Amino acid sequence: MSLQAPSRYVLGLDVGTSSVKAVLLEAESRAVVDSQTKKTKADISSLDGEKCREQDVARIVSAVNSCVAALPREHLCKVVRIGVSGQMHGVVLWKSEEGCIWQGGETGFTFQPKKTSHLITWQDGRCSRELLDSLTRPDSHLSLATGFGCATIFWYMRNRPQFLESYNAAGTIHDYVVAVLCGLRRPLMSAQNAASWGYFNTRCGTWNLQILRDSGFPTYLLPVVVESGAIAGKTDHEWYGVPEGTEVGVALGDFQCSVYSCMTETTDAVLNIGTSAQLTFALIPGFQPPAHPDPTASIAYFPYFDGIYLVVAAALNGGNVLASFIEMLKQWMQELGLEVPESVIYSRSVHAALTITDTDLAVQATLFGERHSPDQLASVTNISPSNLSLGHMTRALCRGIVKNLSSMLPCQQLIESGVQRIMGSGSALICNDVLKQEVEKAFTLPIVYGKNVDSAVGVAMVMLDRK
Template structure:
C-alpha cells in the first residue's frame, strides 16, 4: 500500500465519534479499501450553560467530544496513522459553539500521545436545541435564502443568546460547528472556516451568492464578526499545524457535512422563497448541486427516550436495569413480533415544518400491548414519519434507484432495517456504523488520487 494514498475520515456525530482509514486498493487505485475504523460514544450531554434555555436546551461538553475523538484515533494502527496524507471531517449540522481565537485549545506535545484539549470554549449547542420558540423565530428578520430558520440553527441560537445572554457572547470572538472547531484547531486557523453546506444549515446564508445575509443581520444587531469564512465543501481548509497522535504535521484537512437525502438532478435550483411548511429542504452538495433532505427530528433519539422511560419505570418499581439491557431485550422482542396493529406517531420533538406536533398512540387493543408490539410499532412509526416527509413516489420522480442506510440507529437495530425495507420498495443496502467517517475519508482519498493523476 503506497503511503501517499492513505486518508483519515472523522465524523463528529450527535451521540458518537467515528474514525476510518482508507487506502487505494492494491493494483487498482480507482478502488479503495477500509484499513481500519473505530467508533466511540461521546456521552457529552450536559445541562445548558444558561438557565434561561430551560428544559428545551440541548448542549454538549466539547471536551468529552474531543476525548472520544482522541480515543478513536488512539485505537487505530499507529503505522497507518503515520502514513496519513489527508483528513476529511464531517459532523452534526446546524449546531453552534464559541471559542477565543488563539486560545481555543492547548496542545500537549511530545511522544506518541500528542493531543489537543479544548480551552476557552463554550458548550456545543446542538441541532436538537429547542430554546427558540415559534414566537421568537417569528420575531427574527426574514432571511434572504431558500431555507427557513428553525430552532437549533446556528444563527437562530446566536440571536437567542444576543437577546437573553448578551454578556455570554462577549466572551468569544469565533463561532462554528463542532467540526469547524476541530479543523480550526488542527490547522491553527486565525478565523473559523465553514463549508457552504454547514453555512446553509445555520440559516441566513444565500446558496446562490455563497454569502451570509450580512446586511439583514447587521441591521438586526447580529454579531456578524462571529460568522465563519466560507469555503466550498471538499476544498482544502489548511494543513495540520502540529503532530497529532501519530499523524504527521502538515497534512491536508477538508470539512464536509451532510442526513434521508437524495441528490437532485443537475441544474436544479430551489425556489428562493422559503416555505416553512415544506418537509423537504435543499442543501448545497458537491459541484454546485443540491441534496433534497428530509431531516426528521425524531429518530434514534425517540428510541433512546423510550428506553429511558422503561428503565425509569422499572427503577420506580424498585428494579435497577441498565438501559443497554433494556434496548437489547426490546429489539429482540420486536424481531420476533413481525407485525402489529398498534400505531405510534413518534413525533415527541415535533418537526421543523410542524413544530407544534406531538406524539400519539392509536389503535390500542389488549392483544397489542406486549413489548414486542410496542417496539415494532415505534420503529415502524419512526420510518413512516420519515416516509411521510419524503415519500417513495417522490424518490421515484427524482430517479432514485437504491436506498443506502447508514448510521448507528440502523446498524444496531434489525427492526428499523426491516421497516425501512417495508417502507421503501427499492433495493436497500445497509452500511456500517462508521459510514459518515468513511465518506469523509473517501472524499479526501479521491482528491488525493486526482492530484496524483494530474
C-alpha cells in the same frame, strides 16, 4: 504526491454529538484499516435554562486526541490528508490568537482548547418561537430554527451581550478543530455548515451580511465560507505522528458525509433509521431550491458537493420512539416488581411482532413532533380486544415510524425522480426485522442493506476523491 500511491492513508474524523470516531482509509484500496471511537461525555448543565444544551469543548478535544493517539503510529506517519466532519448547526466561540495550546510529549504533539466558550449544540432549545419570529427573515431557502448558530448568537445579543465580547471567532465544533490543526487566524467554513447556521444563501454562496449588519449582528464572528470539499490548509504541527504540513479539508456536515459513505450511484436513495430517521437522494445537477422556505414543508434541500443538492426528509422520530416504548415497558414491569433488562424486552417485543404479519392497530409515531409540525403528538387508535398484544403493538409502532417517514417523502416521488434503489442503513433498521418488513411494504423499490452510514468514513472518502 498521488493519493493513489501504496501505503498512503487518509485520516477521517467525525466529531459527533455523543462520541468521536477516527478512521484510517488506505488510499489505494479505499479500505478502512483501523478505527477508534470514544464517548465524549461532554454534556454539561447550562446556567441559561433547562432547554439549553451545552458541551465541554475540552472533553470533546480530549476524545479527538485519544482516538488519533490510539491509531497505529506506523500508519499515522503516512497520512497525506485529513478530513473532519461533525454535528451541524451548533456553535462554539473562541479567541483566534489564543484558541488552543499545543504541547509536545513522548507520543507527539497534542492540543488543548484555551479561551473557548462551551459548545452550544444543535439540540439547544433556548431560542423561543417568539425570538425567532422577531428576527428579520433570512435570504435563504432554509428555515431558521433554535440550535442554529446564527440564532444562538442572536439569543446572546438579546440576553447576554457581554458574553460575545470575549471572542473574535466562531464556528461549528469541527470548524474549530480544523482551525486549530491548520493554525488559522480566521476560521473557514464549508457551504454545508454555513447553510446549517442560517442567514446563508446557497445560490450565491454568501452570508446575508446586510441583513445581519442591520440587525446589529457581530458579523466579525462569521467564518469565511469556501466550497465543500476544499482544502482549508495544512497542519502546522506534527500530531501523534501525522506529519506537519499534512493537508486538511474544510470541515463538512456529518449528514452529507454519511450519505457520501454509502450512496454508490447517483440513482440511489439512502434511508437511515438510527436515533432519528432520514431519507434522502441527490437531485440532478443544475437544480436550484426555491428562494424562500416553506415552514410547513416536510422536506428540505441540503447542499451536497459540486453544486448538487440533496432532498432530505429528516424525521425526528426513529429508533428513539422504539427506545421510549421499551423504556415504558421496563418501568411498568418495575412497578409490578419485576426487573427485566431492556435488551430482553426489545428482543422479545420484536420476536412477538414477527409472529404477526399484519395488524389493524394504528400508531401515529410522532412522539417527538416534527420540524414541519412541532405540535404533532403521538397517538394510538383503532384499539380492539383482538389487537392488544405485545406483538400487535410493536408491529404497529414500527409501521408508524416508517409511515411517518414515507408521508414526508413518498416512494412515488422517489420513483419519479429517477431513484432505482434504496440503501438501507442505521442501527435501529439493521437490527430490527420488523422495521425492515415495514420499510419493504412502504417502499417498493429494491432495498440493499449492509453498507452502513459512517460520517468518518464518508469524510475520508471525500478527501480521497478531491483533486
